[in-house]
Amino acid sequence: MRAHPVQLASVWVESSSIRRRLTSEKGAPEAPSLHVRQPRIARFDDADQRTFVGSIRFSVIAPVSDTEFLEGRIELAGTFVAPEPMQRSEAASFFRRQGVYLLWPYARSYTAQLVEMAGVAVPPLPLLVVAPVDEVLGASDS
Numbered sequence: 001m002r003a004h005p006v007q008l009a010s011v012w013v014e015s016s017s018i019r020r021r022l023t024s025e026k027g028a029p030e031a032p033s034l035h036v037r038q039p040r041i042a043r044f045d046d047a048d049q050r051t052f053v054g055s056i057r058f059s060v061i062a063p064v065s066d067t068e069f070l071e072g073r074i075e076l077a078g079t080f081v082a083p084e085p086m087q088r089s090e091a092a093s094f095f096r097r098q099g100v101y102l103l104w105p106y107a108r109s110y111t112a113q114l115v116e117m118a119g120v121a122v123p124p125l126p127l128l129v130v131a132p133v134d135e136v137l138g139a140s141d142s
Contacts, residue, residue, distance in 0.1 A: 008102045009080065013076055015073075016072070017073050020064060020070055032062035036058040041088070050086065057074070
């Protein structure tokens with residue numbers, strides 16, 4: 001059984017956009033909403049098998065008025081480094097289970113700043129609650 005104490009080495013915004021839009025005939029959204037896409041491994045260093053980049057993409061939609069709403073789309077990425085080589089599947093598993101939680105505070109902060117600069121009052125992104133995992137990354141069932 002081996003576990004990887006993987007570290008988050010760097011964080012950056014891969015892409016972001018925020019727009020105020022006019023509502024359509026459907027009307028404005030009634031409440032802010034958050035849509036998170038499946039987290040993914042954007043790059044894996046096959047040479048050293050210790051470094052990978054994981055990213056999360058999400059969008060935020062919030063009413064501004066009866067005639068306007070705010071739409072933001074953000075992709076945040078981070079470089080993760082393990083002290084020993086790991087397989088791509090282990091990196092992907094780690095990122096889905098732990099990496100997203102390491103990036104999320106940066107996503108919350110960046111989104112809050114972006115929305116504030118747009119002059120819109122939107123509640124902060126929710127906190128993520130880490131569910132307990134009953135297995136060690138890389139452990140086999142045998």
